[in-house]
Structures are given as C-alpha cells and as structure tokens.
Amino acid sequence: MDKIRIKKLEVFAKHGVFPEENVLGQKFVISATLHVNTRQAGCTDDLAQSINYGEVCQFIKALTEDNVFKLLETLAEKLAQGLLLQFPKIAKIDILIEKPWAPIGLPLETASVEISRGWHTAYIALGSNMGDKKDHLDTAVKTLNSREDSSVTAISDYLVTPPYGVLNQDDFLNGALALHTLLPPEELLDVLQGIEANAHRERIIRWGPRTLDLDILLYDDLVLDTPTLHIPHIEMHRRDFVLIPLAQIAPWVRHPVLGETVEALCKQVTP
Structure with a gap:
C-alpha cells in the first residue's frame, strides 16, 4: 500500500490530566501516515483520486483544538477514527502524537503515543430457528x-x-455477510453478542434452539485463539450451512489455516 506522510504538524491545544493543562494549553506535535492506493492519482494527475493532505491537516488541527481529553491515547483514537471516516480512500492510518512540554518535572525531549488503525473485512455467519427467523x-x-x-x-x-x-x-435459517469494519475482533464480538441479546438469545443448551446466532468466521487473514474467540471459526470448514452461503459472497477467500478457498471447502462438504 502506498503512503502519504504528514510530519510534525504543530497544534496548540488543552489536553492533559492536570487542570492547568486544560486551562493554559500547550503544544502538540502530530504526524500521520496515510495508507492509500495512489496509482490512479499518479496516472491521472487528478487530486480527486488521492487524499488532499491540506484538508487532512485542517481536520487534525480542528479536532485537536476543539476538544479536551485527559489522555493522548484518547486524542489518537479520535483522530484515527475521524480521519478514516472522513476520508474513505484511507485504508489504514498511523498516528503519532508528541507532547514536548509534558509536565513531569524532569528533563524530557517529548512524550508520545503512536497507534495504527484501519479498515478490516470480517465475514459473519447468521442463524435463527426460533420466532420470526427472517426478521x-x-x-x-x-x-x-x-x-x-x-x-x-x-x-x-x-x-x-x-x-x-x-x-x-x-x-x-442461515446466511452470511461481509462486513467492512473499524472494530477489532474482540469489540466486534461484543457488538454481535449485544445484537443477539437484543433478540433475546439465551445460551442454555449447546447447539440448541436460538433466536439469533452471529459468529465471526473470518477476519482479514487473522489467526486468533483466546478463551472467548477463535478466528477462523473452528467448525466453519465442516459446516455446509456456513460454507454454502459464504461461498455465494466470497468464494475466492482463503481459509488462513487450511489454505483452501471457501469454494473448495464448500465442495468438500456438499455432495
């Protein structure tokens, strides 16, 4: 992925834990790396096909000046999400916020926070066998x-x-969807479980009846195993009711562990 860099934009703002920081303010130095495909812009010489970094700088300045946060981490998150939503061509962004006047009472060049955030593709399985299933x-x-x-x-x-x-x-009634999302896997799981709860999903019997079942099947090419979440879904390659609908929307996607496409896996579990 190509990159557009904005280096050391200086903004005077009022972020900090101490009350005097929120009143007096101080200098913040912000850098951003925008991951974006510049091929079309480079071939056409058309700014509309790229990112106007002047507008990006104005967005950073306005959001930083118009808000007051205790933590640099919060400012970084707000900037990253705001820029990704405001400029759809940005696939990923790296944000570095430096605080050269950090009030710690010791000689210090700068304190800083750096994060990377971006868009992801997740595939979600849907199922219901109680009530109005389609609804x-x-x-x-x-x-x-x-x-x-x-x-x-x-x-x-x-x-x-x-x-x-x-x-x-x-x-x-089963289906599958593709989701373009900023949510990391654990937060996406929380959102899905919240939607299930709103449908009055109850976990009483394993594989038992349920109003709504939402499972993360794939998340980019991530392989993740935690006590609460397994990606790819550990049973997806054995289930025709998962693979058949998934093959409708993403037959070319490869299982990151097995290395086979969804279409190939689907053929293995269906006659």
Whole structure:
C-alpha cells in the first residue's frame, strides 16, 4: 500500500490530566501516515483520486483544538477514527502524537503515543430457528449496517437447513455477510453478542434452539485463539450451512489455516 506522510504538524491545544493543562494549553506535535492506493492519482494527475493532505491537516488541527481529553491515547483514537471516516480512500492510518512540554518535572525531549488503525473485512455467519427467523436475520444485518464504524458490503441468500448437534428442534435459517469494519475482533464480538441479546438469545443448551446466532468466521487473514474467540471459526470448514452461503459472497477467500478457498471447502462438504 502506498503512503502519504504528514510530519510534525504543530497544534496548540488543552489536553492533559492536570487542570492547568486544560486551562493554559500547550503544544502538540502530530504526524500521520496515510495508507492509500495512489496509482490512479499518479496516472491521472487528478487530486480527486488521492487524499488532499491540506484538508487532512485542517481536520487534525480542528479536532485537536476543539476538544479536551485527559489522555493522548484518547486524542489518537479520535483522530484515527475521524480521519478514516472522513476520508474513505484511507485504508489504514498511523498516528503519532508528541507532547514536548509534558509536565513531569524532569528533563524530557517529548512524550508520545503512536497507534495504527484501519479498515478490516470480517465475514459473519447468521442463524435463527426460533420466532420470526427472517426478521431476526434482517434486523441483525440492519443493525450492523447502521453503525458508523461498520458497513455490510455483501449478504448471501438465506438458506433453510436442518438442525446441527441437537436434532429435536426446528429447522434453521442461515446466511452470511461481509462486513467492512473499524472494530477489532474482540469489540466486534461484543457488538454481535449485544445484537443477539437484543433478540433475546439465551445460551442454555449447546447447539440448541436460538433466536439469533452471529459468529465471526473470518477476519482479514487473522489467526486468533483466546478463551472467548477463535478466528477462523473452528467448525466453519465442516459446516455446509456456513460454507454454502459464504461461498455465494466470497468464494475466492482463503481459509488462513487450511489454505483452501471457501469454494473448495464448500465442495468438500456438499455432495
């Protein structure tokens, strides 16, 4: 990915833990690296195909001056998210905020915070076998798509499938969607579980009936194993009710552990 760099933009603002910092203010030095594809701009010499770094600097200056935060970490997060939302061509951003007048009572050149944030692609499985199944799935899609930090970019057809695991329950309605999101995996999981809770999802019996089931299948090419989250989903390559709808919207995507495409995995589990 190409990069546009903004180096050491000086802004006078009022961020800090101490009350006097919020009143008197001090200098902050901000640098940003914008990860963006500049190929089309370079070939056409058209600014509209790139990022106007003058506008980026004005955005940084305004957000930094117009707000008061205790922590540099908060300012960095607000700047990164704001720039990613304001300038859609930015795929990823690195923000460095330096505080050369940090009041610590010791000789210090600068204190700083540096973060990297960007857009990610996640694939989510949807399922329901209680109540108005289609409405549960539709509501989940609409809720995700209504968020400022996420948008649904593709949605599969809904597929009626027999129950998995516990067989004495109603058929499921299953689907899959692609999500363009700023949320890291753990925060995305929290959002999905919140949507499930709003649909009155209860976790009583493993593989039992549920109003709504939302699972992260893939997240970029990430491999993650924690006590609460496994990416890729550990059962996805065995489940036709996951792979069939996923293959509708992302047949070319490769499983980051198995190395095979969704389409190839789908053919292995369906006759």
